[in-house]
Every structure is written in structure tokens, then in C-alpha cells.
Amino acid sequence: MTHTHDQALRSSGLRVTKPRLAVLDAIGSRPHADTNGVLAAVRVELPAVSHQAVYDCLNALTEAGMLRRIQPAGSVARYELRVGDNHHHVVCRTCGAVADVDCSVGDAPCLTASEHHGFEIDEAEVVYWGTCPDCSTA
């Protein structure tokens, strides 16, 4: 695990540091964690990390393409390991819970906007809004 992340960091041209490995581990085991959750998880291993270090790691790893940042309206930033499967997210309007869903229409159609106003589009992000099972029953 750690060794895998180790290599991934090197091949992205990033230095291998304890905070970065801990951040990757934290997000691997808690997908959709927010910055505070990551910070808490990282501090289990490394009690002395600063919050700034975690912000820096999250930004560096996101920029390098190893993490994906998701930020539904009204929510703080959340992170997940970037995987190549083009999945999307369902968000609960009540409690903010996030779950993964596969792309409903395949990969290619998602990138096809009918009228793109001259924009060069490189990604289509889909967020499904609704109510999670727990909030439905309550």
C-alpha cells in the first residue's frame, strides 16, 4: 500500500514524505473524507502534522492527478483517490452524505455538450441530488 503510493508519488515528480503517504492512506480508507477528516486520520499516525501541511498535500496531490476533489454546493471540499472509472456522485440534500455511482451513460457521451460556446471541455462532472436512505426514513 504505502509502497504503491511511494512509487506513484515518484512517478508524478513529487517527493515522498510522511504526510503525503499518510494523506493517501487516509483517503484510501475513508473515501469522500473532508479536510478535517483527513487531518484527524493523518494525526493518528503523525500527531504533529500541521493543518497547513495537509492542505498543501491535498492541493499537491490533487494537482498531480492522484486525488480528485469533490465539492458539492453547500459542502466543504472532499477527496477521493482518483481512479480511471469516470464514476459520479449522489449527495444527500439533508445530511450531505456522498456515495459513488457509475456513469449512467458511458464515458464518451458525458463529454458531449451540445453547444459549448467555444469552451474546450475536458471533463464532465455529474452530481445526483436526493435523499439518502437514513434521511428518507427519518
Next chain:
Amino acid sequence: MTHTHDQALRSSGLRVTKPRLAVLDAIGSRPHADTNGVLAAVRVELPAVSHQAVYDCLNALTEAGMLRRIQPAGSVARYELRVGDNHHHVVCRTCGAVADVDCSVGDAPCLTASEHHGFEIDEAEVVYWGTCPDCSTA
């Protein structure tokens, strides 16, 4: 214009006030404006409105379904008049510009998530990420 908004407010059970009419006018003429932009536009007509009043109006109107709030990752909240056409947005990664795009796959398919984890889904939001014409050339 004002008269139309007047009736729309009444039929949503909201009182008709100057700040609300001004907010609706502002967003009608500047789609995708953020809160500060709305505040500035409103103060052209009503120099004395408080920022809190604008926040309250935006929340009330959004809750009543007259406005749609859009908030792409890394951006502050933006608003547009809610129209029934299920359109989506392209966002420029560089400058944050927002433009409308029609739904590429029609209305119904957008709401079909293949595996919904028990969520009751009521809306699908699509954000296309890319680079706007201005930022492409620069």
C-alpha cells in the same frame, strides 16, 4: 418585469419587497452573478440594502424555487433565474466563467443513475469543466 416578479412572489407565498424585486431583476439581467455581484447591482437601485438582506433574499428565493444556486468547486455561490429547461453549465478552470449548455442527453436520462445506493434522486446536475475561449488564447 417587476410586475411579473411581483406575481411570482405572491404565488410562492412570499411577501413582495423592494429588495426581493431588485434581486430578481439583478439576476435576470446578470445570470450567474455571485452574491457580491447581486449586492452591487441591487445597490444601484436601493443604496441602503444590507448584505444580510441580500443573503436572506437569495436563500428565500432559492428555497421557493424561483432561483437556482450553482456552486462549482472553488467558486462562490452563483445564481440564475430558475427556468424549466434543465440546462447545465460549462465552467472555465482558469477564470471561473460560467456559460449555459443544453442538456446533452435529454431530460429523463439525466436522472437515471445506474446504481443509486437507496438514494431517492430528484435532480441531476452536470458541470462541464474546461477552458473558455479567452483563456484558451492566452
Next chain:
DNA sequence: GCGTTTTCTTGAATGAGTCAAGTAAGGACG
């Protein structure tokens, strides 16, 4: 090891958005 570069620590600042208490305005009803 040595030195350079990147990353982390520390501490303060920014800014969108919210909270709370009191005043003002909307509008139903007489």
C-alpha cells in the same frame, strides 16, 4: 555527507456566509 530545492511549521489573515436582537415594512382584516 553537502547543498539545493521542495515541503512542513507556526501564526496570522482573509472572506464568504451565518447568527442574533431589535426595528421596519407587508398585508389581512375590520
Next chain:
DNA sequence: CGTCCTTACTTGACTCATTCAAGAAAACGC
């Protein structure tokens, strides 16, 4: 038209995620 109750607005303080800045520490090529 005037009264009264309710909803909306004003004022001002506050929260909290995120960023900025300067110096210390760690990574890693040589």
C-alpha cells in the same frame, strides 16, 4: 383608512474553511 400580527430588513458581531508569509526542516541528486 387604521390597527395588529407576522415576516423581512438592519446592524454588528462572529464562525470557520481556506490561504498567505516567513523561517526551519526534510528529501534526494551528486
